[in-house]
Structure formats: structure tokens, C-alpha cells
Amino acid sequence: MESHLYRAKQAITRRRAIGLLAAFLPGSLPSVACEEKRSERWVAAQGDKAGSYGVGWVAPAQVAPASAALTGFRGHDVLQHPLRKNSVLVIARRPGTRGLEIDLLSGREVSGFSCATDRHLFGHACFSADGRVLYTTESAISEGLGRIAVRDAASYQLLDEWSSHGIGPHELRLMPDGLSLAVANSGILTRPASGRRGLNLASMRSNVSYLSAANGGLEDAFELAEPKASLRHLAVAADGSVAFAIQMQRDAAGHTNTVPLAGVHRLGSPPQLFDDPPTLIDQLKDYVGSVAICDQSRTAGFTSPRGSLAAFWNIDTGMLVGAHALRDVCGIASTPGRAGFLLSSSLGEIRELDSFCLQEYRAKRVKLPGQRWDNHLHVVVDV
């Protein structure tokens, strides 16, 4: 009895796995040797304690230790400066107050900014379409309200400040038309004086708001039915589809139901949650730390360091495409020009997957012990 039941289980398991892969098996993997821009760099905040915080970067297939520069604060997101392609801007994570521009060729500080009085950052920023304006998510500490700070991207001079139309704004993204911003308001109030502890979990309401990139006017917004689902990270497809990632505030929820942690929104439509399969969602442990979209495959990838798992859904069908296990994975980025995803972990690994079949290019695996890739990974080009 046992042996054929065992085989049946194996067969079922394999069939399920094959089912997940069936949609993309006919095509072979793109060549590992496909053209890569020689000037491409993979960049992330790194470090694990005061004194080691900085930004690190590697070239694809690099086997030597990563290049790095200290920042003096723990960074969160890192962006390539559109006007100075050799530079990246490191944004301090909550409740830091500094942004620092680093030249990747020299490793030196180029410029930077500090928040205005009574403001702090949330680790994220984006540039306007012409690259001349920088937007950062900030908090008005006394009021406890979300703000979008608008700065001159060349000088970092503060130009304006708008409401984020929520509390605890986290990631923001420029929409493809260049006219609007999508802002994930986490709904969670924190104050520097009380550290990173949420102060309003009982009453929190999270949303994604769409603002005019010209004047901050509210154009649209959506919330989710689950009040303790904190919308935190965003990625935007070329057609304007916005993938969103959630961190569930379970202790405040009062229930143990599976809550989807990922989804997609299109203006004019209700948000679509990626709620299947629940057994996989459970393994994300109520926490997604980053999201990226590959436009070629129409796949969005979501990372959970608590589950040590990256999960991928098709943003049009809402179907699970696959998953990849990597200890403490959090950084995720799409690879320009070759339909792939990069995954990074704080244990020093970077892996590249084909975004259609999600198979890893194992020969391209980068493992740099001691390199502590933090929350977000970015690909910068033309350095």
C-alpha cells in the first residue's frame, strides 16, 4: 500500500510543479550569454550596524568583493540619478532624515540633503520624468501626517511640500505618463521619539493615492478591505498597472485568516489581489518587503525575507507563475533588456532568474559573504 501511495504523492507533486511551469516550458531559456551592458551595476544599501552602513555595488558576474561607500546612516532605497548617471541617491530609512548622492566611479559623496525641521524620511524617493525634480515620502512629525517633499534634483533645494493623502507614506513611483505619482500610504503612524513602533494600529487605514506630479492634487486612491493590510511597496508596469506589496499587521488584526500580500491596480478599476494559492501565501509570513515588475513577461515578483521566498504572479491573469527560495531575500529588480529578475539577500547572494520560467541562471549566481544587501536592489545602467 505504502509504495504506490508514495508514488501517487510524488506524481501529484510533480504534476503540480509541471502545471505551474507548463505555460512557459515550450520556449528554452534565453542564452545566459545574452548581451549585457558592460556598464550595468547592481546597487543596494548595505551594512548591519552603525559604522558599517553604506551603499554597495557589483557588476554582473562579479566575483571580486563588492565596491562600497559608507553613508553613516542605514539606507533603504537607492536610485540612479537621471541627470548624473554615474551617481546614485541613497535614502535613509525610517526615521532617518538624510539623502546622499554617491558617485559610483569614485565612490565619493557628491551631494545630499537633510529633511526640514519636524520631518523625517521613509526610505523612498522618485524623480520626475525629466529628471529635474525629486520627490520623497516624509512625515510631518508633530501632525503625524504624510507628506511628499518636492526638491530640485540638481541642488536638492526644497521647492514644495504636499500631502500624501495618508499616514506613513512609504514607497512612491512615477506613473508612466510622467504626470502622476502613486504613493503607498502604509497607514501606520510612527514617531522618532518612540522608534519604529506603530502608534495607531487599532485605527490604521492604508491606501494608495495617485497625485498630480505637478501640484500634488489627489487624482485617485484605493484602499483594501482588510484594515490591517499595510500597503508599503509599489512597482509600475509600462502600461500603468501598479503592483502593490503588503505587510500585514497581524497582532492588530484579531484573526488568523490568510491575507493576500500582493496585488495589482489599474486606474478606474478595483484592486485585484493575488489570493491564490493560500498555502504559498501563508509561507510569505504576512510580510512582503519589495516588489518589481518585468514588462516583457508581465510578471510581478514579491519578496518575503520572513518566509525566505520570492513569489511571482502574472499581473494580467493573477495566476501564480512560480516561486524561488532564498534565505533572507528582500531585494528584487527587473533586469533591463533581458526579461529577468534579480534577487538579493542580506547574506550576500544575488541570483538572476528568467522572468518567464523563473529558472535561475545558476552560473550567474553572485555570493559575496559579508555583503549585507538591504531591503531594495536596483539596477543602474550606463555608468
Next chain:
Amino acid sequence: MRCCYTFMRSLTDTGGIHALVCLFMTIVLAGCVNDGQGPEPPVPENPALNLRQTLERSLEGAILPAVNAFLAEAQALDTAAEGFCAVQDAIALEELQRRWKSTFEQWYRLVLYKFGPLDDNFVFPAFTFIDGLRLRGTNYLETVRAEIVDDLDDVRVLDDAYFGSKTFQRVGLLALESAIFETSTPEHSTDAAAILSEYGFQPRKCDVLLGLSGQLLSQAQYVENGWTTEHLDTGRPFRELFLAGELEDGTEPLSQVIISSQEFLDYLQARNVVITAAQVSQHAWQAIAASIDEVELLLRGERGEAGSIFDFMESVGRLNEIAAVEDSLRQVRQSIADRDPAMLEITLGFLDGNFKREIPDSLDIDLGINFTDGD
């Protein structure tokens, strides 16, 4: 180590950004694990060798015995089910119930090691087919009850293929518990005479029992086979992959043991397992006591055998950390003896904390900054 920390601090303190290109920066960062807070523990002459010994001791002394013992229990339960169905008397029922309890306890030892063959699939991991509760604490008792009633009322053939195709919510230890400890009538009587009577007038119930016990046995065989013969399609036993540090997600094997144990302790308290698991058989406290036995075995090793986790911690001077863990274990034991769910939750929290701090710190295990402090 302390000097590189001082060096790093001096770089930041002298102001601005200091570009440290390539090489040395990473070496320095990699070396600065201890931040100089408190006295540094004595380092054994060859810590890597000792950690290797600790890994091997954990595998040979705790993990593989737990795998083998669960298989033996599942086999004994299947045999007891066949024996019961042959005679259907009170003695055989008592033996069957006793076997289920010992299998359940052994599961609560094995589930501490929920990785490798037990966690073999992103969507349908093997462990869920043994214990659906472990996934996220959802109690499927009403689901298994309804499924058994359907199976009794239907005319379909209740063969191995049928039970092998069931979803995880409908099989495993919970379904067996319902089949063995209560009637399938609306009152769900736990009276032995009523259970025997139902088996007597409903011959399909033994088909259900045997199908479920066979399915559990197949899962136990699958797990044992994965550890000792071949894991998935790797062509190698997971035991070998584990010892070689070739886990697919890049986790170091000893880290995997500690993380898995910590996650189980977190699950026990966060899902209040003592008041949701094994409620028909009333056997949750004993199962959790078995889990704590396994935790102690993992940490202390077998008497007289060197190389346990505590041995390593002692060798690097982590006596205070050992004392903290022992204190937590003592408090958990006391809450179990007192049958106090509230204190159990609290004290399991202490032990969970030990697996997040004292133990990984002592073993120099890196849980990851995103895992511990993401945003």
C-alpha cells in the same frame, strides 16, 4: 575584530563619505561581526570544526532519529488499524488510540525540523498532509468530520488512490483522530462503546480508517526516503545535501535547524496550539511536552555524547546564554505541568526569544537583517 570596528568608526567619525573601493572594505565589513559590546567569548582553537561536529551531532542524534521514529510510529499505527479492523473490540480500540497518541507525540518532535522533505513544495508541502494545523493554525476538524461522513455515505471505492488524491485539509493526523476517538454521528461521541458500535454497523468506516492510516504511513515513508535515499529529483539524499551545506535557498544547515525550531516555537504560542490541537483526544499537552523533549535533545544531545549545541556554546564561553535557555525550558516545563495555557504562551515566548537571540548569537548564526529588521 575589535580593531576593525574601531577602524570603521574612525572612518565615519572623521566625517563625510569615505569611498573604500572593493576588496578591503568588504573584508573589513565581513570581519566586524562582534561590535565590541561586552567581553568577547573565548574562541575555541578550531570553531569551524566544532560547529561541524555540532551539525553532525544534531543530525545523527536528533533529526534522523526523529524521522525514523515517526516512520516507526506511523507503521505501528497502520498495523494497529489493521488489527483493530480485524477484531473490532475494546482492547484493540484502546491499542489503536494509544498508537495514535504516540504517533502524534512523535510528530510533535519531528515537526521541529520542518525543512527538506517535510517542506518539499511551495504550494503543497508534505508536512501539511500530516498536520494541516501546522500551516497557519487553522483547525480543519469540521472539514475532516464532514469528509468522513461523505465517505461513509458514498459508494465510491475507498482505495489508496482515492486517499492519496485528497487535499491536505482532509487527511493526516487530524482525520485519523476523528476516525479513532469519536463517532461520525452528529453528537461525535467519544464513548468507546459508541465508537465500536459505529464501526460494527458501518463497515466502510474501517475502509476510511485504513485509507487514512495508509496515507499517513506513505507520508512518513516519503519523508524518511527523502532524508536517506533521494530528495525530490536531486538524485541525492537530503541528509547528504544537508551536511554538505547545499540547501537550495542558500541557508547554512545549522541555521536551518535553529530557524525551523524557532518558527515552531513561535507557531505554538502564536496559534495557541494547546487549545486547538488534538481536542478530541485531549492530547495536546502531552504533544507539546514531547516537543520540549525534542528541543532539549537538540540542545543537550544524548547523555555522554559530546558535540551538542550546548557543548559548543559552553566551549565559546556562552554560559550565561545557556543558563537563560535552561531557565526558559524550566518555565515551559512548569507551565505544562500546571496545565496553564496562559503561562505556556508566555514561557514559550521566552524560549522562542532564546532561539532568536542567545542561541544564534552563540553559534554565530546570521538570521539576516531583512528577516529581523526589515521595513
